[in-house]
Amino acid sequence: xxxxxxxxxxxxxxxxxxxxxxxxxxxxxxxxxxxxxxxxxxxxxxxxxxxxxxxxxxxxxxxxxxxxxxxxxxxxxxxxxxxxxxxxxxxxxxxxxxxxxxxxxxxxxxxxxxxxxxxxxxxxxxxxxxxxxxxxxxxxxxxxxxxxxxxxxxxxxxxxxxxxxxxxxxxxxxxxxxxxxxxxxxxxxxxxxxxxxxxxxxxxxxxxxxxxxxxxxxxxxxxxxxxxxxxxxxxxxxxxxxxxxxxxxxxxxxxxxxxxxxxxxxxxxxxxxxxxxxxxxxxxxxxxxxxxxxxxxxxxxxxxxxxxxxxxxxxxxxxxxxxxxxxxxxx
Amino acid sequence: xxxxxxxxxxxxxxxxxxxxxxxxxxxxxxxxxxxxxxxxxxxxxxxxxxxxxxxxxxxxxxxxxxxxxxxxxxxxxxxxxxxxxxxxxxxxxxxxxxxxxxxxxxxxxxxxxxxxxxxxxxxxxxxxxxxxxxxxxxxxxxxxxxxxxxxxxxxxxxxxxxxxxxxxxxxxxxxxxxxxxxxxxxxxxxxxxxxxxxxxxxxxxxxxxxxxxxxxxxxxxxxxxxxxxxxxxxxxxxxxxxxxxxxxxxxxxxxxxxxxxxxxxxxxxxxxxxxxxxxxxxxxxxxxxxxxxxxxxxxxxxxxxxxxxxxxxxxxxxxxxxxxxxxxxxxxxxxxxxxxxxxxxxxxxxxxxxxxxxxxxxxxxxxxxxxxxx
Numbered sequence: 080x081x082x083x084x085x086x087x088x089x090x091x092x093x094x095x096x097x098x099x100x101x102x103x104x105x106x107x108x109x110x111x112x113x114x115x116x117x118x119x120x121x122x123x124x125x126x127x128x129x130x131x132x133x134x135x136x137x138x139x140x141x142x143x144x145x146x147x148x149x150x151x152x153x154x155x156x157x158x159x160x161x162x163x164x165x166x167x168x169x170x171x172x173x174x175x176x177x178x179x180x181x182x183x184x185x186x187x188x189x190x191x192x193x194x195x196x197x198x199x200x201x202x203x204x205x206x207x208x209x210x211x212x213x214x215x216x217x218x219x220x221x222x223x224x225x226x227x228x229x230x231x232x233x234x235x236x237x238x239x240x241x242x243x244x245x246x247x248x249x250x251x252x253x254x255x256x257x258x259x260x261x262x263x264x265x266x267x268x269x270x271x272x273x274x275x276x277x278x279x280x281x282x283x284x285x286x287x288x289x290x291x292x293x294x295x296x297x298x299x300x301x302x303x304x305x306x307x308x309x310x311x312x313x314x315x316x317x318x319x320x321x322x323x324x325x326x327x328x329x330x331x332x333x334x335x336x337x338x339x340x341x342x343x344x345x346x347x348x349x350x351x352x353x354x355x356x357x358x359x360x361x362x363x364x365x366x367x368x369x370x371x372x373x374x375x376x377x378x379x380x381x382x383x384x385x386x387x388x389x390x391x392x393x394x395x396x397x398x399x400x401x402x403x404x405x406x407x408x409x410x
Numbered sequence: 411x412x413x414x415x416x417x418x419x420x421x422x423x424x425x426x427x428x429x430x431x432x433x434x435x436x437x438x439x440x441x442x443x444x445x446x447x448x449x450x451x452x453x454x455x456x457x458x459x460x461x462x463x464x465x466x467x468x469x470x471x472x473x474x475x476x477x478x479x480x481x482x483x484x485x486x487x488x489x490x491x492x493x494x495x496x497x498x499x500x501x502x503x504x505x506x507x508x509x510x511x512x513x514x515x516x517x518x519x520x521x522x523x524x525x526x527x528x529x530x531x532x533x534x535x536x537x538x539x540x541x542x543x544x545x546x547x548x549x550x551x552x553x554x555x556x557x558x559x560x561x562x563x564x565x566x567x568x569x570x571x572x573x574x575x576x577x578x579x580x581x582x583x584x585x586x587x588x589x590x591x592x593x594x595x596x597x598x599x600x601x602x603x604x605x606x607x608x609x610x611x612x613x614x615x616x617x618x619x620x621x622x623x624x625x626x627x628x629x630x631x632x633x634x635x636x637x638x639x640x641x642x643x644x645x646x647x648x649x650x651x652x653x654x655x656x657x658x659x660x661x662x663x664x665x666x667x668x669x670x671x672x673x674x675x676x677x678x679x680x681x682x683x684x685x686x687x688x689x690x691x692x693x694x695x696x697x698x699x700x701x702x703x704x705x706x707x708x709x710x711x712x713x714x715x716x717x718x719x720x721x722x723x724x725x726x727x728x729x730x731x732x733x734x735x736x737x738x739x740x741x742x743x744x745x746x747x748x749x750x751x752x753x754x755x756x757x758x759x760x761x762x763x764x765x766x767x768x769x770x771x772x773x774x775x776x777x778x779x780x781x782x783x784x
Contacts, residue, residue: 157508239478
């Protein structure tokens with residue numbers, strides 16, 4: 080399967096607010112550039128500091144034709160049956176282009192903003208119930224079922240099911256492997272060097288009852304692309320916040336000469352300033368293509384590109400990097 | 411503060427997001443499924459035409475309903491708001507299915523997408539059957555208590571008064587508003603029970619009613635004004651109704667007679683049974699209008715030009731004004747003299763009728779000079 084690319088829209092934080100650097104016109108323009116440049120999809124983030132991902136996804140249906148819409152929505156904001164019915168509607172409006180990412184509620188900002196005060200075990204139990212109900216309602220396999228859980232109760236659930244394909248579910252790797260194995264078609268891995276990703280993928284595959292049912296894997300990357308390697312690292316230094324003072328931390332680093340930022344290079348062309356911080360791919364088009372191939376070889380099938388919400392970066396990626404990948408695949 | 415005098419009436423249309431057609435059973439609920447041929451699915455390609463027709467027909471806004479099986483009102487509004495520039499969207503929201511802080515996020519996002527054309531129509535529920543299928547087990551009166559709290563939290567989140575909320579139904583943290591420059595959507599409110607009236611008087615800006623004979627509407631307006639006054643508030647009033655208008659009143663009545671004749675008796679009985687299960691005071695007031703009456707069109711005329719025949723087979727708004735364009739405009743003017751400032755109209759099918767009534771009726775309604783003060 081070819082490596083799939085989604086571009087993340089800038090819908091969170093102060094930049095998304097009106098008067099900030101973006102607005103509806105900008106999101107539409109970016110979405111159209113992503114489709115035009117030959118990428119596969121849009122990643123539409125959701126959360127306490129974000130605009131409503133479902134509404135934005137619907138709005139973009141009017142302006143795009145075939146890009147996949149991966150919609151991230153914190154599951155605690157609505158009842159599972161309400162989400163199922165909304166997602167069915169989005170499938171209908173988008174002509175079945177939806178993929179659903181349910182972020183782990185472990186982030187405090189999410190819980191506080193939307194008002195969730197369960198403890199970790201309770202949340203784990205609740206998300207299990209939630210995913211079971213959601214999956215049954217989206218598949219429509221048993222219309223009119225009754226459910227008596229600890230957190231959710233329903234009667235005659237799914238009586239208004241519409242005959243539309245169930246969208247794939249994406250869960251974060253911080254959820255339990257068993258939960259992911261039972262409910263997710265894809266797993267979003269935290270940003271980490273390829274060696275770690277390889278191990279995480281193996282762990283998750285072991286949790287699946289049979290290999291064919293194992294989820295696919297996605298990870299998130301920032302891209303810093305320039306004509307020469309030196310220019311790319313200079314661009315990285317300009318774009319990224321100042322690195323922390325050198326202290327003891329657990330990131331294994333390469334010993335590199337050249338730009339001072341390269342002391343944070345955790346793998347060739349991969350920059351990460353601290354664990355769980357964003358991972359950046361830095362280099363020339365050829366270097367980026369080589370590294371993306373390597374990630375694909377490790378088992379990543381979907382790359383979410385974040386942090387570069389400009390049309391020029393989208394087109395540059397589409398025109399300079401994607402052709403290199405296509406050529407390699409056809410060899 | 412509202413100043414009812416010297417303000418033009420608001421004329422809205424209705425978006426049939428669970429299907430449309432020429433028959434009394436083509437839109438809304440219950441779906442009896444009598445007329446397969448010519449029934450229209452609520453596809454984007456159809457609904458965008460309805461919205462455009464409403465804008466070109468000089469309607470002020472369009473009501474977007476919600477129920478199981480309908481297109482999601484938030485999503486369909488996000489798409490269709492981009493189709494037109496002026497039309498406002500009166501989006502129906504049911505508290506209880508999602509958290510008020512999240513509804514505030516959704517509303518803020520729609521205000522950005524629509525350039526500030528969103529209003530909210532808050533309804534507290536449907537039948538027990540439908541509520542429970544969605545995972546909501548609260549009973550009728552408690553749903554209204556929850557609606558009151560929902561609106562409090564919604565407004566607190568919207569304005570960014572960051573006090574953590576610890577209520578009976580909701581908890582939320584503080585936080586800053588997601589779209590600080592966006593205008594807050596106006597709150598329209600539906601509900602005819604005692605519990606609903608209390609919550610509406612305390613939280614609504616516009617109190618919506620399914621259309622009833624003028625005397626009944628006058629009583630409700632009086633009662634709601636008093637309830638609101640005890641809280642130091644004033645309310646605006648709105649009516650939801652259908653319209654069958656034609657060049658002459660004979661043509662209009664002949665049309666509804668035909669619509670009635672094509673419906674088998676069993677379909678009426680089946681629909682009435684379903685509506686009885688809605689546990690809605692407003693619904694029983696609507697079905698009460700047809701009790702003991704014959705089944706000929708004019709026998710269902712419950713006050714001059716007000717026809718209760720739609721309610722034989724369709725839940726929700728079950729009354730229609732039937733008559734010549736001028737008669738319908740005169741009746742609407744009479745309601746406006748009682749203090750009604752907003753009219754949410756439907757006609758079947760909603761596309762052709764938005765064009766038809768936009769051309770023939772709306773210009774007459776635009777001449778109505780509103781009532782002076784409560």
